[in-house]
Amino acid sequence: MTELKDLNTKEIPTWCPGCGDFMILASIKKAVADMNLNPSEVVVVSGIGCSAGLPHWIETYGFHSIHGRAIPVATGIKLANHGLTVIVVSGDGDGYGIGLNHLIHAMRRNLDITFIGHNNQIYGLTLGQTSPTSTQGAKTVSTPHGSIETPINPLSLGLASGATFVARGYAGNTTQLTDLIVKGTKHRGFALIDVFQPCVTWNKINTFDFFKQRVYDLNSEKFNTSDLNAAFSRCQELGERIPTGLFYQTETDTYSDDLPQLKEKPLVKQNITNVDIKSVLNKYK
Amino acid sequence: MTELKDLNTKEIPTWCPGCGDFMILASIKKAVADMNLNPSEVVVVSGIGCSAGLPHWIETYGFHSIHGRAIPVATGIKLANHGLTVIVVSGDGDGYGIGLNHLIHAMRRNLDITFIGHNNQIYGLTLGQTSPTSTQGAKTVSTPHGSIETPINPLSLGLASGATFVARGYAGNTTQLTDLIVKGTKHRGFALIDVFQPCVTWNKINTFDFFKQRVYDLNSEKFNTSDLNAAFSRCQELGERIPTGLFYQTETDTYSDDLPQLKEKPLVKQNITNVDIKSVLNKYK
Amino acid sequence: MILMKDFVNWKIGGEAGYGILSVGVMFGKFCTRNGLFAFNSSEFPSLVRGGHNTVQLIVKKTPALSQYFEVNLLVALNAETIEKHLNELSSDAAIIFDGKEIDIKKYKTKKSHVLIDIPLTEIAVRHGKKIMRNTVSLGASIALLGLEFDKLEQLIKEAFAGKKDALIPINIAAAKEGFNFIKNRNIKFNYQLKEQKQKNHIFINANDAFSLGAVKSGLKFVAEYPMTPSSSILSFMAAHELQYDIVVKQTEDEIAAMNMIIGGGFAGARSLTATSGGGFSLMVEALGLAGMTETPAVVVESQRPGPSTGLPTMTEQGDLMFALNASQGEFPRMIIAPGDVTEAFEAGLNSFNFAEKYQLLVLVLLDKYISEGNTTVKEFDYSKFKINRGKLLTKAPKNYLRYAFTSDGISPRVLPGTLGTVYKANGDEHNEKGVSDESEENRIKMMNKRMKKLDVLKKELPEPKLYGDKNAKISLIAWGSTKGIILEAINELQKQKIKVNFLHYNYVFPLKEKKLLELIKKSKKVLLVENNMTSQFGKLIAQETGILFKNKLLKYTGRQFYPHEIVNAVRKLK
Amino acid sequence: MILMKDFVNWKIGGEAGYGILSVGVMFGKFCTRNGLFAFNSSEFPSLVRGGHNTVQLIVKKTPALSQYFEVNLLVALNAETIEKHLNELSSDAAIIFDGKEIDIKKYKTKKSHVLIDIPLTEIAVRHGKKIMRNTVSLGASIALLGLEFDKLEQLIKEAFAGKKDALIPINIAAAKEGFNFIKNRNIKFNYQLKEQKQKNHIFINANDAFSLGAVKSGLKFVAEYPMTPSSSILSFMAAHELQYDIVVKQTEDEIAAMNMIIGGGFAGARSLTATSGGGFSLMVEALGLAGMTETPAVVVESQRPGPSTGLPTMTEQGDLMFALNASQGEFPRMIIAPGDVTEAFEAGLNSFNFAEKYQLLVLVLLDKYISEGNTTVKEFDYSKFKINRGKLLTKAPKNYLRYAFTSDGISPRVLPGTLGTVYKANGDEHNEKGVSDESEENRIKMMNKRMKKLDVLKKELPEPKLYGDKNAKISLIAWGSTKGIILEAINELQKQKIKVNFLHYNYVFPLKEKKLLELIKKSKKVLLVENNMTSQFGKLIAQETGILFKNKLLKYTGRQFYPHEIVNAVRKLK
Numbered sequence A, B: 001m002t003e004l005k006d007l008n009t010k011e012i013p014t015w016c017p018g019c020g021d022f023m024i025l026a027s028i029k030k031a032v033a034d035m036n037l038n039p040s041e042v043v044v045v046s047g048i049g050c051s052a053g054l055p056h057w058i059e060t061y062g063f064h065s066i067h068g069r070a071i072p073v074a075t076g077i078k079l080a081n082h083g084l085t086v087i088v089v090s091g092d093g094d095g096y097g098i099g100l101n102h103l104i105h106a107m108r109r110n111l112d113i114t115f116i117g118h119n120n121q122i123y124g125l126t127l128g129q130t131s132p133t134s135t136q137g138a139k140t141v142s143t144p145h146g147s148i149e150t151p152i153n154p155l156s157l158g159l160a161s162g163a164t165f166v167a168r169g170y171a172g173n174t175t176q177l178t179d180l181i182v183k184g185t186k187h188r189g190f191a192l193i194d195v196f197q198p199c200v201t202w203n204k205i206n207t208f209d210f211f212k213q214r215v216y217d218l219n220s221e222k223f224n225t226s227d228l229n230a231a232f233s234r235c236q237e238l239g240e241r242i243p244t245g246l247f248y249q250t251e252t253d254t255y256s257d258d259l260p261q262l263k264e265k266p267l268v269k270q271n272i273t274n275v276d277i278k279s280v281l282n283k284y285k
Numbered sequence C, D: 001m002i003l004m005k006d007f008v009n010w011k012i013g014g015e016a017g018y019g020i021l022s023v024g025v026m027f028g029k030f031c032t033r034n035g036l037f038a039f040n041s042s043e044f045p046s047l048v049r050g051g052h053n054t055v056q057l058i059v060k061k062t063p064a065l066s067q068y069f070e071v072n073l074l075v076a077l078n079a080e081t082i083e084k085h086l087n088e089l090s091s092d093a094a095i096i097f098d099g100k101e102i103d104i105k106k107y108k109t110k111k112s113h114v115l116i117d118i119p120l121t122e123i124a125v126r127h128g129k130k131i132m133r134n135t136v137s138l139g140a141s142i143a144l145l146g147l148e149f150d151k152l153e154q155l156i157k158e159a160f161a162g163k164k165d166a167l168i169p170i171n172i173a174a175a176k177e178g179f180n181f182i183k184n185r186n187i188k189f190n191y192q193l194k195e196q197k198q199k200n201h202i203f204i205n206a207n208d209a210f211s212l213g214a215v216k217s218g219l220k221f222v223a224e225y226p227m228t229p230s231s232s233i234l235s236f237m238a239a240h241e242l243q244y245d246i247v248v249k250q251t252e253d254e255i256a257a258m259n260m261i262i263g264g265g266f267a268g269a270r271s272l273t274a275t276s277g278g279g280f281s282l283m284v285e286a287l288g289l290a291g292m293t294e295t296p297a298v299v300v301e302s303q304r305p306g307p308s309t310g311l312p313t314m315t316e317q318g319d320l321m322f323a324l325n326a327s328q329g330e331f332p333r334m335i336i337a338p339g340d341v342t343e344a345f346e347a348g349l350n351s352f353n354f355a356e357k358y359q360l361l362v363l364v365l366l367d368k369y370i371s372e373g374n375t376t377v378k379e380f381d382y383s384k385f386k387i388n389r390g391k392l393l394t395k396a397p398k399n400y401l402r403y404a405f406t407s408d409g410i411s412p413r414v415l416p417g418t419l420g421t422v423y424k425a426n427g428d429e430h431n432e433k434g435v436s437d438e439s440e441e442n443r444i445k446m447m448n449k450r451m452k453k454l455d456v457l458k459k460e461l462p463e464p465k466l467y468g469d470k471n472a473k474i475s476l477i478a479w480g481s482t483k484g485i486i487l488e489a490i491n492e493l494q495k496q497k498i499k500v501n502f503l504h505y506n507y508v509f510p511l512k513e514k515k516l517l518e519l520i521k522k523s524k525k526v527l528l529v530e531n532n533m534t535s536q537f538g539k540l541i542a543q544e545t546g547i548l549f550k551n552k553l554l555k556y557t558g559r560q561f562y563p564h565e566i567v568n569a570v571r572k573l574k
């Protein structure tokens, strides 16, 4: 049995007090414990940002990589050893800004990875610049006269990219979030979980209060999570009422399923001594 | 009057005989002539690939940049001198593979640029590897056992990214394509025009014949081009019948509109002698 | 008899979010307005709040050129500050602390230390919020140092004027109470500052100085992705975008930033990007595009310790060889490494002239130490500055060739939009027209043409500056941000009757070697000083001259040198 | 009396899409099966079809180590071929052409040239398609050179076996007709080849040789984005992915490729990426991540002329300094630059051992010339090869520390998934556990630990190889792909009674300098030979030893040297 306390590290998180990242960390730990995963068989991969510190504070294997590149690093890990559970944590700059291309291609590849986007709509660690998901008009240190760009909508991009599991959580609702992470991790294929994560230091617009007044659980109504077009239409709802929960899920082969090379065992378990190259070498004669 | 012949260069295209790129070039020239643009006020920007040779064969200013980076180069040009007409030509590897992140962010920025995606569903110039838009199962030199990834759908990504003009052309229909390029260029904001461009050398699946049997003009029926959800649903139609034409258009401020710095004149026209820094310097006293 | 000292090395320590950085800058400005010279440096971990942060400020009557190790006045906002920095204190140093929060007896302070227990928190909270402890301690500090209050009041007013007006009276009151707390006690403190006459000085760091220079030189377009310690260039530009009609674009990544400024430069706008090593890594491919298309571009790379994310809030001179060799193939580039804020301002001023005149890439290497180290300096002089756009034509001559072969390698340039002609910028090897050309003949000519520009540029560049005693038998060689530290060390060595001189490279590449060779011939001992592990500037010198340095002083702890480390190394040489 | 020659330099020219590349390889294989040695090189513009393409093949009884300038047998599939290459012909050369398409009288051929007018098109079209002209001309060529037809028939069968069976008989018939065309005429040609005894040779290029070595050494994961001239590594791997259970991933870009192999290497799979300069530029940031996390990774960079897109289908040794210094900060890396296909195979074989043993980044620098230049060589010997995974543990010891300080700088490694422990790989500076640590003490220790690995590695590496006369007074120094060219030049010089020797660097970094220093002391004249403009290896040597080369032979036309250029340069030295 993996218990919550097994997942605690000696080091303690260095996030600002009250940061939404604490709740996401708690939800991930809870999900790992609930699924009874062996901590030594889980790898949490991050890029750079406040959110990217997370792997340090969960007692599993971890890879704190570079800005925007958590997904390719995670992809390499998963392909090398698909027996591992691979979870990516990323920020809105990390995942939807500099790293967005990898995210989109990962979604269409449908590798069995869980992606958790810490969406605080700001660049936290670099002290408060605008992010790809910042609200239009947001005044930040890099946009003192207000941002003039239409924000990225991670969910609609996920749907457009062929993602097979598209969900939105909210750091203020850890029960729902834990559930989504469990579902996403159990989902065979790539799970995109965007999470509203209030940054209490820099983002004075999208606060806990802001979300408390707006979010509701999409899955508490009869929403058909297998209807792509409905999901697309619904994820544009970002005004006075903002849906959270599972928007879309579909089952199809994962990337690893389609690779005969991985049928017998993961790459890292294969015997690499005595590879016979004679037959190929002969072709050059 | 700009005439078609004014746009001819001394150099002749080096594409394979019969390549769809010839028709796209012809359509762009026709569109420039039809709009009576002064060739010295047009810049055609490309990345790298077969398609990327195009700027060399139209007698306007041109920038043949690096793989996947036509959009940021074009963005810099447009911001520095928004008096210029800026057209980006790109391949499916260039624009939807390595350069996809720039495309998505450009769409949400809505800078007044026309993007023409030469979508041959293959890497042409590098001799036939799989591309992000290659059909699932496509056997290429890099996927001899068939590609296993869900292809990118440029149109649905455009719609999900806030693009204000989303269209699809076909190299085999230059009348329609010319019309789309004219409309896209006149459109105030970013115009995404994906073009089916048969590669006669490497792509034996998506041939002229393949498209001839399938494409139809969406705009010949009563299609509402201002309905985002309808457009999203329609652009997934990629089976026996494939719609072309304008899928979606909406009017909103362009990026330049929102910059007071550009109200009076383009950056390059502004006087840069005698900038007075005294007042700012004084703040450090 | 106690010797009174007319300088102080002040240090404040506490957690991030305690307003330590801002109070350091305010104190520096305060000293500057008092006609004194201040230099500040800071150390903090890569966190938004918490962790152990310090700011140091050395204040003197004469130019303060670097950080110092020995601390004379320590403001401890938490116990950790005392624990960590006790060993840095001079024997007559004072400690300002809040006895309600820190049990000073737990620490091995010396009898000679001046312990000043002030109820910082109580005062701060009474007037407003706990964070105002920084203001209280600042008031106390200036009183202890013998300076007057009025200029601080004025500074507080300016700091909060506008949106935060309500904070003005409470901060003034808090500072005043800190000030009076000291005044009301008769505390003997060896370090006493006096207002000096010289005025019109400014207190500024290299990022801001560079930015100001760039604005003055007609910068029109900035594309940048935030990265410590370059981000303040982005925010400086954003804050002034409307005042100066500059378009400031925060991009999706550094690849976009670099390619955008190539577009901007091609179209004719003076264009800038700024980053640190990680972001610079992403710009590498586009650097070559600028080189091949001969597009003017200016890139600031403010270094921090690598490899990879390394120590993101610390400092190092670790990217010189990288900057010099980044991108495939061979093309000319220029590297400037300002040694102080004045040289940073000049780099801002001149980079765009160099970039446009030679149609090449100009890299400006800063580092966290000077990017964020504020210094009191004479107001910048730009009276002689003139915009030089090189061979920029407003009309196209007949049969215009963008990449025409010329004797200096520089081809006349017209901008897109210029009527009567067109041309192609092309990242492939191309002919004079810009059209792709793969012939051997053209290739050699184009390579020679592009490289020729470097020779011409090298001739125009000044030799590196020699400081100190021309005839000294000991010479120091360094580049970039170690300048002030070494100059301070030279002063100290002079006091110790050790004669040294110092050759400082601000223009690092193309390398001017004449003065260096002369110096090395004349000197008995030569010491190369670099804030990195592998002596990268030494490698550059070796490449160009074959000289290998026997004596090297290298520091790669993620911190800059202190003058005493240089002094010690020189003494060991003797 | 006419001297018969037992070698030939054959060249075929025409447009892309004429099957020139494939016929070149087939001819080379044919010669190899005849016990002869062949070396082929090609030149073509960056187009898919059209443009002027050539393939050259030098065939000899003794090892053919490089391309040659003087052509003895020219197959002209179009007029341009004659126009462009007439000046390369030896006075007794033959030209095979189709008189119906080429008016040979328009060209200044010599009387001594053997002009062979064959209706190539007519024959090709009669048997199948015009593209089969290549086969016809190959049949004609071997007849002219006095070789038998049977092995060609066999090769054609093999080439089309499987999916294109229908092409076999028509190609054989076409080749046979070309062969008979010559046989039926009594043509005197000075160049006559004879079947030799040695068998079991292979005809292979460096990309394939490296790939084979990599497969043998247990490669499990390839992430690559296509880029000339590295792309054939991707297709080689894809073609064999199921045979060897290798996962081959074509990525969205090179950033992804590099980061994926870091993930793969971290997880424990021997992982590879390959690219050229432009793609390598995009990998730069991740190189540092591999360095900081001490993740084994192997990167092939096959060079082509820059800057930027440059001459994408040509060749250059222009990326050495870039590879050496790419990425911010300082960390160890290893650079191997194979000089021929055998060394390329060995690089494939050994890179992963080095990468895993030292837990570092191994860069293999190839270039278009050897990546695509097929050579006849002895079958590779890998009988002594053993997988060495270094300090890889299958179980975690108690209190396991991933980055433990050790005397050789190498820390025992366990893979994620290993039960009973966990750890973090971390691009930030970290402690032995992998946890971020910003202290000065830890920083120095970690920097020293990582760099220490380079010293240990350097000791293990062999000194560069010395070829030629040990006691010669003239020495050549070179690295990578110029090896064979220089060896051929030495043979020629020997014939001219000029004694030279040649120090070749296959292992380029860390640089072994002992033998170099000895040699330079002994030699009267030293010539550095590089296929670039700025003598990059010379710079590396200067950095490490302070040696500057007075004599340099540099070529930067986008083409490799010919042996005669080396010969001439050496003669000028004398």
Ligand SMILES: Cc1ncc(C[n+]2csc(CCOP(=O)(O)OP(=O)(O)O)c2C)c(N)n1
Pocket: A048, A049, A050, A051, A052, A067, A090, A091, A092, A093, A094, A095, A118, A120, A122, A123, A124, A125, A126, A131, C225, C226, C227, C228, C254, C278, C279, C282, C309
């Ligand atoms: C290549 C690169 N560019 C820039 C940075 C600087 N940087 C560190 S974190 C960050 C953005 C953080 O924003 P986000 O991803 O939203 O994470 P958050 O801190 O908000 O959780 C940036 C730009 C970097 N580390 N690497």
Ligand SMILES: Cc1ncc(C[n+]2csc(CCOP(=O)(O)OP(=O)(O)O)c2C)c(N)n1
Pocket: B048, B049, B050, B051, B052, B066, B067, B090, B091, B092, B093, B094, B095, B118, B120, B122, B123, B124, B125, B126, B131, D225, D226, D227, D228, D254, D278, D279, D282, D309
């Ligand atoms: C950074 C980089 N990586 C790889 C390449 C090699 N390359 C040139 S064109 C190309 C892809 C071409 O495919 P696409 O964009 O679809 O254009 P097409 O040739 O099909 O028109 C690639 C991978 C490059 N030039 N630069």
Ligand code: SF4
Pocket: A014, A015, A016, A018, A019, A020, A021, A050, A051, A120, A124, A125, A198, A199, A200, A201, A202, C048, C049
């Ligand atoms: S800056 Fe914002 S996101 Fe970062 S730790 Fe603080 S509250 Fe959280």
Ligand code: SF4
Pocket: B014, B015, B016, B018, B019, B020, B021, B050, B051, B120, B124, B125, B198, B199, B200, B201, B202, D048, D049
């Ligand atoms: S390879 Fe394909 S895309 Fe490229 S020019 Fe030929 S037909 Fe066109």
Ligand SMILES: [Mg+2]
Pocket: A049, A091, A092, A093, A118, A119, A120, A121, A122, A123, A124, A131
């Ligand atoms: Mg964020």
Ligand SMILES: [Mg+2]
Pocket: B049, B091, B092, B093, B118, B119, B120, B121, B122, B123, B124, B131
């Ligand atoms: Mg394509």
